[in-house]
Amino acid sequence: MRAYDIILKKRDGKKLSRNELEFLINGYVKGDIPDYQISAWAMAVFFRGMDAEETADLTMLMAESGDMIDLSPIRGIKVDKHSTGGVGDTTTLVLAPLAASAGAVVAKMSGRGLGHTGGTIDKLESIPDFNTFLSRDRFIDNVNQHRAAVVGQTGNLTPADKKLYALRDVTATVESIPLIASSIMSKKIAGGADAVVLDVKTGSGAFMKDIGQAKKLARAMVDIGEEVGRKTTAYITDMNQPLGYAVGNALEVKEAVETLRGEGPEDLTELCLELGSAMLKLAGAAGDLERGREILREKIENGEALDKFKEMIAAQEGNPEIINDFNLLPHTDKTVEVKAEKSGYISSIEALEVGTAAVLLGAGRERKDSEIDLAVGIVLKKKVGDKTAEGDTLAVLHVNNEDNLEEARTKLAAAFSISDKKPEKKQLIYEIIT
Amino acid sequence: MRAYDIILKKRDGKKLSRNELEFLINGYVKGDIPDYQISAWAMAVFFRGMDAEETADLTMLMAESGDMIDLSPIRGIKVDKHSTGGVGDTTTLVLAPLAASAGAVVAKMSGRGLGHTGGTIDKLESIPDFNTFLSRDRFIDNVNQHRAAVVGQTGNLTPADKKLYALRDVTATVESIPLIASSIMSKKIAGGADAVVLDVKTGSGAFMKDIGQAKKLARAMVDIGEEVGRKTTAYITDMNQPLGYAVGNALEVKEAVETLRGEGPEDLTELCLELGSAMLKLAGAAGDLERGREILREKIENGEALDKFKEMIAAQEGNPEIINDFNLLPHTDKTVEVKAEKSGYISSIEALEVGTAAVLLGAGRERKDSEIDLAVGIVLKKKVGDKTAEGDTLAVLHVNNEDNLEEARTKLAAAFSISDKKPEKKQLIYEIIT
Numbered sequence: 110m111r112a113y114d115i116i117l118k119k120r121d122g123k124k125l126s127r128n129e130l131e132f133l134i135n136g137y138v139k140g141d142i143p144d145y146q147i148s149a150w151a152m153a154v155f156f157r158g159m160d161a162e163e164t165a166d167l168t169m170l171m172a173e174s175g176d177m178i179d180l181s182p183i184r185g186i187k188v189d190k191h192s193t194g195g196v197g198d199t200t201t202l203v204l205a206p207l208a209a210s211a212g213a214v215v216a217k218m219s220g221r222g223l224g225h226t227g228g229t230i231d232k233l234e235s236i237p238d239f240n241t242f243l244s245r246d247r248f249i250d251n252v253n254q255h256r257a258a259v260v261g262q263t264g265n266l267t268p269a270d271k272k273l274y275a276l277r278d279v280t281a282t283v284e285s286i287p288l289i290a291s292s293i294m295s296k297k298i299a300g301g302a303d304a305v306v307l308d309v310k311t312g313s314g315a316f317m318k319d320i321g322q323a324k325k326l327a328r329a330m331v332d333i334g335e336e337v338g339r340k341t342t343a344y345i346t347d348m349n350q351p352l353g354y355a356v357g358n359a360l361e362v363k364e365a366v367e368t369l370r371g372e373g374p375e376d377l378t379e380l381c382l383e384l385g386s387a388m389l390k391l392a393g394a395a396g397d398l399e400r401g402r403e404i405l406r407e408k409i410e411n412g413e414a415l416d417k418f419k420e421m422i423a424a425q426e427g428n429p430e431i432i433n434d435f436n437l438l439p440h441t442d443k444t445v446e447v448k449a450e451k452s453g454y455i456s457s458i459e460a461l462e463v464g465t466a467a468v469l470l471g472a473g474r475e476r477k478d479s480e481i482d483l484a485v486g487i488v489l490k491k492k493v494g495d496k497t498a499e500g501d502t503l504a505v506l507h508v509n510n511e512d513n514l515e516e517a518r519t520k521l522a523a524a525f526s527i528s529d530k531k532p533e534k535k536q537l538i539y540e541i542i543t
Numbered sequence: 544m545r546a547y548d549i550i551l552k553k554r555d556g557k558k559l560s561r562n563e564l565e566f567l568i569n570g571y572v573k574g575d576i577p578d579y580q581i582s583a584w585a586m587a588v589f590f591r592g593m594d595a596e597e598t599a600d601l602t603m604l605m606a607e608s609g610d611m612i613d614l615s616p617i618r619g620i621k622v623d624k625h626s627t628g629g630v631g632d633t634t635t636l637v638l639a640p641l642a643a644s645a646g647a648v649v650a651k652m653s654g655r656g657l658g659h660t661g662g663t664i665d666k667l668e669s670i671p672d673f674n675t676f677l678s679r680d681r682f683i684d685n686v687n688q689h690r691a692a693v694v695g696q697t698g699n700l701t702p703a704d705k706k707l708y709a710l711r712d713v714t715a716t717v718e719s720i721p722l723i724a725s726s727i728m729s730k731k732i733a734g735g736a737d738a739v740v741l742d743v744k745t746g747s748g749a750f751m752k753d754i755g756q757a758k759k760l761a762r763a764m765v766d767i768g769e770e771v772g773r774k775t776t777a778y779i780t781d782m783n784q785p786l787g788y789a790v791g792n793a794l795e796v797k798e799a800v801e802t803l804r805g806e807g808p809e810d811l812t813e814l815c816l817e818l819g820s821a822m823l824k825l826a827g828a829a830g831d832l833e834r835g836r837e838i839l840r841e842k843i844e845n846g847e848a849l850d851k852f853k854e855m856i857a858a859q860e861g862n863p864e865i866i867n868d869f870n871l872l873p874h875t876d877k878t879v880e881v882k883a884e885k886s887g888y889i890s891s892i893e894a895l896e897v898g899t900a901a902v903l904l905g906a907g908r909e910r911k912d913s914e915i916d917l918a919v920g921i922v923l924k925k926k927v928g929d930k931t932a933e934g935d936t937l938a939v940l941h942v943n944n945e946d947n948l949e950e951a952r953t954k955l956a957a958a959f960s961i962s963d964k965k966p967e968k969k970q971l972i973y974e975i976i977t
Contacts, residue, residue: 152586
């Protein structure tokens, strides 16, 4: 077998066999096949695509290229949840305790933030003493005892995906649906998930700007799940404005607590009930989505969801008292307000700009090795559709280091558009793909 | 400027500017841009193509990437001729003296054979003492004195093309019309040609199996010539069977002499008159193609064409007596005949198989560093459309080393198809593109 013939075959629109993909991926990881052949192949895949079987084969080859986390000592169906990345996306912090309180098993590995997108591990680390690096045994014990644990990635997970993604990133071959789908799903599978709920964001603040592309990606991932025996449900959700009000690590923990208490933002609450109901259904803890939402609402109302968060924090050495006293979370002394320059209705809030403003304050990383400030960030005071008078506060910046403050403030102010006409209400959930 | 953005732009079907191509090609030659970005770009070009201006820009950038041969001390319009490669293609040996005898200036750099395709420099070196490595001054003197000289390539011509071609060869990106066209034309331009006559072969023995693709390639090269001020005419010609009867170095020299004497194969003679008339027209030595053919026929009939070959051989230190005594050329003691196994008409002769059989005998190179035997080769006795009786000789193998003889004989025999029905006569010249 030669890499040349495999590139040629894909270039000419033919389907690759599992053996051919195996030769390519394993050869690449071993260093037998050079970057320049893989980048030509990736560009051919960009143009020719891959069918469901090829995509599933590639996914499994990448999943199996490194460590496969064995979560079999955990009782029950391990349901993972993955978001393609947005701004102010606090859902994991809410969903892990919420779904666990309703009977699902959440053994989740999460990542750190990069660019304008935050990461769950950074957010959890703003809880004093919270330990995101548990040993495998302790992780399993925690889940068996509390039904929920969220830790950082350890081990050598999906080295093939890491190497391939780094190459795609510099050869303009990232934007290929089967390559994106297999990259995401390979990590979920290597992480030990039995079932997966996917939140595919679409809109100006999302990786997938176009809803048609978002639907294709969701379909590709659900098809992979089907092919490899991991039940997968995908939601297409809106990311034209930030989710909830808070953007920043400790600020989002606070918002998660408020949401678990039933006092959270409407959109974040709705999305958590939706994604959570799918988790319960896949975990066998609810017969259908409607029943799932009912159970979750009940768990919020009776306080069990918040109790579960407290329990999870304590089990990972964090200070559970933050739930009662937000002053225990990192916070800034200084806040700066952005005011409306005219009256009218908020017609749009560019999520990407808000995320970038938060990075400028220090809430996120520009590069993988950047230091971040867990206290800083942005809290929106208005969302799309809200009425505003001239001089009303649109958003508040929580600031420590003032170096980039002016740039962040300008960017945040520019993220808001105000119009005379009340904008049409956008759907939060566009579609559910199963 | 970033290579990433240039790849992305081409991937998305946009036109690249000269500056962008310059950044890419010069950066690649210098080693600033890695192979894996160039192969991704080449694959994007395979799918998206390039327009006439982009292709011309790329051609000039590759031509200018190394030495540019300055033939300005040579008086007159230097007309080059290029064939995309076939089997038994003896045209350059005929055309250099023939066109020169009729007033054209032929200052030609040629290559060696590789694979099933022969090379003019190998063929000339089968003439005892013939010197294919003249200094630049002597090359120019020879052309000024005799109007014809054919030498091997010297200097660092088109390093960008060499590097890019080697990469395309292992990444399944060879078969792109604009990339093939710019590769060929960059070498002609760096070689100092003022005008170019192209022989684009099509058929089973050619690189371009498909006539539609051959026409596109011809059009792309003529367009480049137009864009960069080198008058270019392209012929689409048949390579479904070998050209002429001889395949092998000394054997083809003998056939060239016979053709210059007016006793050559019909197809080789016709093709030389056609290509030669275009050379005369571009050189200003004939008003039109019809007049060109008349002049060339006259030069063959009155012996001036053959005299010119003699003159050219002597001027490059070769033994001109080979023209009167073919025994002075390398030749084999042993010949082996391939006989017809049934009676009928020759319906096809697979040129690729004939060329491969000749390589097996030692007439060509499997790798760049293979030794070749100038004496060996194949002489066809029948061509497509000829009648044969069972037991008639179809072809003769001229053999020195018998190691691969059986394999060569079998391959050569299998190259012939015999049918009961007389096949339709194929055109030799399909189209002229100007």
